Amino acid sequence: MQQYKQCQNCETHNPINKFYCTNCNESLKNTSINSKESIVEKKKECANCGATVEKNVYKCKECGSFVAKGTKLSKRPFMISDNNTGSDNSIALLLYIVALLLPSIGIIVGAIYTSTTDPYKTDLGKNLIIIGILNIVLTIILYIFLLRNL
Structure with a gap:
């Protein structure tokens, strides 16, 4: 029995470990896990290259053209969480500023955020860690440079 x-x-x-649809990039956050024994998928033909594609697929994997009229594109831009609000963006901006001014705090908060299951927060955490580490390295380089020139 296959789960999806x-x-x-x-x-x-979609595989059960995916957060977003592999076809249309729509969030799978509120979908339940289903099982199937062996369901035969209906197929259709791509009008551009003639390749056989599954009934539910909107974009041909061979040539990249859309195979159905009225295709619904994803409403989710890159790196925007489905539950992302204006306050989440404000918090992210504040965290970036904190990571610049206090890099050790940015690294700690980044480590906490990378342990979440939300891909938006995980990416934010990685960015905070990178900014914190770069800030520390650049501060050390600048300090060494200033010591040599005194």
Whole structure:
């Protein structure tokens, strides 16, 4: 028995470890895990290259052209969480400023954020760690440079 998450946007069956649909990039956050024995998928033909594609697929994997009219594109821009609000963006900006001014705090907060399951917060945590480490390295280089020139 195979388990999958079915996209609510395009009905594609996705592996259970995916956060976003592999076909349309829609969030799979609120989808449940389903099981199937062996369901035969209906197929259709790409009008551009003639390749056979699954019924639920909107984009041909061979040539990259869209195979259905009225294709719904993802409403999710890159690196924006589905539950991301204006206050989340303000907090992220504040954390970036803290990582610049107090790099050790940025590294600690970044480490905490990387342990979450939300991909937006995980990426934010990685960025905070990188900014904190770069800030420390640049401060040391600048300090050494100033000591030599005194």
